[in-house]
Amino acid sequence: MSKIMFTETQRKELESNPNVIKVSDRSITYAPAFKLKAVKENGEGKSPYHIFVDHGFDLSVIGSKKPKQCVKRWREIFQKYGEDGFYTERRGKGATGRPSTKDLSSEEKLKKAEAHIAYLEAELGLRKKARRTRKAGEEEEEITTSEKFQLIEQVVRTHGFPHLIQYFCELANVSRSGYYNWLKAENTRQKRERKDEADYEIIKKVYDQRHGKVGALQIKMMVENDEHIVMNHKRIRRIMKKYNLMCKIRRANPYKQIAQATQEHKTCENKLERQFDQQEPHRVLLTDITYIYYAKGQKAYLSAIKDGATREILAYYLSTSLKMDIVYTTLDKLMEREDFLPHPECLIHSDQGVHYTHPDFQKKVRDLGLDQSMSRRGNCWDNAPMESFFGHMKDGIDFKACSSIFEVKQAIEAYMEYYNNHRYQWSLQKMTPAQYRGHLIAA
Structure with missing residues (x-):
């Protein structure tokens, strides 16, 4: 050899x-x-x-x-x-190298046929298992060399064909030396398996804490910051796939066209032009309103203001009414914050919703010394960070389990605390919004 x-x-x-x-x-x-x-x-x-x-x-x-x-x-x-x-094939037939003329006996032929059937049954079982875990529309993957070695070992151990290793290797189209090398590496595979199981316990703990609504990057940051364990995000993805830990995400819904404002309502120019992060806290403020359905079809409305640089939620207000008070109160809560110092060029950006085109709202914004900007009509991407936050919030809170508006309010308060102070974000240098605000101020 x-x-x-x-x-x-x-x-x-x-x-x-x-x-x-x-x-x-x-x-x-x-x-x-x-x-x-x-x-x-x-x-x-x-x-x-x-x-x-x-x-x-x-x-x-x-x-x-x-x-x-x-x-x-x-x-x-x-x-x-x-x-x-x-x-005539002679290799492996004896030291003389003479061609073998020996015919297989009926018993040997029967044993080979049984071995062939046993291997095919084991391969069929493996393919069925792969189909059950395969997503709809995905093509069936070929059996890997390692899986073929595993099948051979399983058949030999279960049915007892110790002298037919070469025959099985030919059936599987793998080398016999490769099979024996695979057997010798059993201890290495067991060590790797034990390491995977230990890391799985760590990942599963974080996964359960967030009710399965967390991906590999979030898990990596939470494990590093909370458990002080460094783990590669590619390894986390591999282990999540291996143990079938799927991140629960919302389905993409088409955005509804924004209602056309009345004549007395005036839109503003899009001064932001999607320059959301200008690396200065309190310079770009993003605001929007979202619907919240709880209990048995009851509806509430949440207005929020987000800092474009730190992604921190600076103010929010929950209401059962869509009257203008919902946006006025949100602005008042923002100005009541002791740590809010508006930038000299502070800009508040929204969509062209009726609340933000209202003359009274625009006057209130001017009185507070803020400039106003609006997304283009029907273009949700112009206020994408705000839309993204509402989406993640609805992933993180099971509003249907809330039986009253009081429970909805409690759930939102808990989520805002978590989001601002405990939810690490990959694009914020793996910091929370509150930590990143301190980082920008120090810089």
Whole structure:
């Protein structure tokens, strides 16, 4: 057996040579016609090196000693058995290299058939299991080499075919040496499995805390900040996929076209132009109103103001009415904050909803010394951070479980506390909004 291990690219390159029948990870099966031709050319005085090079073999891949070894063995076979010796498989049939003429007995044929059936049944079971976990519309993936080794080991252990390893490897189209190497690596696989299980417990703890409404990046930041454990987000994704931990996300809903304002209501220019993060707290304020359905179809309305730079929710107000008071009260709550110091160029941005185009609201904004900006009509992307926040909030709170407006208010207060002070965000340098505000002020 050669000490050279062929890579997948090298195997494909060798198999493209017409003088090769097949290539495993360590061996090459040459075509009988090439063997015969090599012996004849060598007899005419051509060196093994030039024979292989002239027939398209890269000696840096197969090894510089390989031509001499092969041609020497082929000459011996030709001298003993003639041309027929190249067309009969002898490797592994005994030290003499003589072609085997032994026919399989009925008992041996039956045992091979049983082994074949047992392997196919195990492979079918694996494919059924993969189908159950496959998402709709996804194509069925090919069984990996590792899974094939696992199938062979399972069949041998369950049905007892210890002398048919080579036969199983041929059925699965894998190398026997690869199978034995896989068996030797059992301890390494067990260590990796134990490590995965330990990390799964850590991930599952965070996953359960957020009721499954958390992804790999959120888990990474929470684990690093709360548990002081550094874990790669790609590893987290792999373990979540392995143990079927799916992040529960909302379905995308089409945004409703914003109602056209009446003539007395005037829209403002879009001065923000989606420049939400200007790296200065209290310079860009984003505001909007969202519907909240709770209990058995009851409706409430939440108005909120968000800082564009820190993403912190600076003020919010919950109401059962859509009267103008909902936006006035939200503004009042903002100005009552002791830590709110409006930027000299402070801009409050909203959509073209009736509340924000109302003359009284626009006058109140001017009186507070703020400038006003509005999204283009029917364009939700112009106020995307606010829409995104409401979406995440509705993912994080089960409003249908709230039986009263009081419970809705409690749930929102708890979420706002969590969002501002405990929810790490990847694009805020893995900080919470409150931490990032301190970071910007210090900078």
